[in-house]
Amino acid sequence: MEQPNLLYLEELADGDKEFEKHFISVLKSEFPQERDEYLAHLKKEELLEAGLVVHKLKNKINILGLLEGYNVAITHEEYLKVGNVSLVQDFFITLDTIETYLKDI
Amino acid sequence: MNCIIIDDESLARLVISKHCSKFPNLDVIEEFSNAIDAIKFLNKETVDIIFLDIHMPGFTGFDFLQTLRYDPYIVLTTSDKSFASDAYEYEIVIDYLVKPVTIDRFEKTIKKIEKAKSSLTTTVTSPVNNSDESEVGDELFINIDRRLIKIKYRDILFVEAKGDYIEVKTNTELYRVHSTLKKIKEKLPEQLFQQVHRSYIINFSKIVDIEDNSILIEKSVIPISRANRPEIMRRLNLL
Known part of the structure; x- marks a missing residue:
């Protein structure tokens, strides 16, 4: 299974360690909020709203280099717009992978 | 060139802001997490470039474009490649950046703006x-x-x-x-x-x-x- 990485951030930061730290802290603070928001909408069957949060999470997934996860997110977002929840479990896997990774960095 | 960044995602704003910092002629004078605050700002100020996220809750980047009273260079930023054709229907949209934006792609955008600017009267x-x-x-x-x-x-x-x-x-x-x-x-x-x-x-x-x-x-x-x-x-x- 693919694992997150910080290659994009390292290229962006270009050696600026303070920036890297700040970026990661924003990531660590925003990711759990958005994940919880997504789960709350799913629970209430607010699929359109859940899709909007997937859209936000999509960028973070991409930043962390999770290409497969990113593709799942793209399709999941589109599916949610038409009430299709078939990719929820696959998307959970991506979210769990990120959650574990963020605890370690 | 003065710029503002409009994006509801703080990470996305950080990315654009960091890219801008690598260009001495770019000055990010303000960042906004929603389009409404940016409109209020632009009622009082003018800027050369607006980095604008399309996909924002409530008031989208496209809605925002309708409110502009002058023509700064608009660089759209989005996670959706599918918006590209819509984006170029707006004459003031000079470029379209797909997130996460790389420095090479960002540099092309700035060169494009500089070229457009230099072709204007001096x-x-x-x-x-x-x-x-x-x-x-x-x-x-x-x-x-x-x-x-x-x-x-x-x-x-x-x-x-x-x-x-x-x-x-x-x-x-x-x-x-x-x-x-x-x-x-x-x-x-x-x-x-x-x-x-x-x-x-x-x-x-x-x-x-x-x-x-x-x-x-x-x-x-x-x-x-x-x-x-x-x-x-x-x-x-x-x-």
Whole structure:
């Protein structure tokens, strides 16, 4: 299974360690909020709203280099717009992978 | 070049801001997490470039574009490649960046803007150096792509300041010039032109009518500032 990485951030930061730290802290603070928001909408069957949060999470997934996860997110977002929840479990896997990774960095 | 960043995702704003910091000629003067706050800001300020996220809750980037009162360079940022065709339907959209934006791609955008900017006019010149009315010429030359284009004073409707530029509006053309309202004001004859607002100089002979806080020039409504209103009224041949 693919694992997150910080290659994009390292290229962006270009050696600026303070920036890297700040970026990661924003990531660590925003990711759990958005994940919880997504789960709350799913629970209430607010699929359109859940899709909007997937859209936000999509960028973070991409930043962390999770290409497969990113593709799942793209399709999941589109599916949610038409009430299709078939990719929820696959998307959970991506979210769990990120959650574990963020605890370690 | 002054820029603002509008994106509801703080990470996305961080990315654009970091890229901008690598270009000495780019100055990020403000960041906004929603379009409404940006609109309020732009009611008071002008900027050269707006990095604009399309996909924002409530008021989207496309909605925002409809509210603009002048034409800064718009760089759309989005996670959706599918919006590209819609994006280029807006003339002011100069580029479209798919997130996460890389520095190489960002650099291409900035080069594109610089190229577009340099293709615009760069200076204003005038043969008029003497305020003596009898010797006043009747034209202004503006430099567009290294060509000096003559504009008759009588053809100018008004001049509008837009950030680093001014726009000279005539009956048939709109010339964008890299200059300031102050500079062109010095070149225009006082007997014909007057500043009516911090962003506008009008040709007095082109006034169609005047309301409380605005002047109609041809089909354009020009605001009048409170400070300039007494002088305008003084110059009118009131019955």
